[in-house]
Amino acid sequence: MSNQLSDTPPDIARQWLERMRELSVAERWKRIGGLNRMLRTLALSDLKHLHPSASEDELRLRLAHRLYGHDLATRAYGPLPDEQNDKNG
Secondary structure, X not given: OOOOOOOOOHHHHHHHHHHHHHOOHHXXXXXXXXXXXXXXXXXXXXXXHHOOOOOHHHXXXXXXXXXXXXXXXXXXXXXXHHHHHHHHO
16 A cells, blocks of 8 residues: 555555445544544644643634644734734834
């Protein structure tokens, strides 16, 4: 299997892929949603580590910048606090 994970033996990867193909579309979407929630949780945990004094609102803003890119997140949600301070200072 050419797209196998480096730490997964080929026979296990094949079994996993077969099981994924057996799932209904609804079940696949459910799993994707779970992975998305896990990704956001991990990203927020990293942001809390990097910015321990940040409020929940600031952390959500930083997450948006990480997920959607700087330009889009700035247009949609506003600049990061450090950028606001740079403009005011």
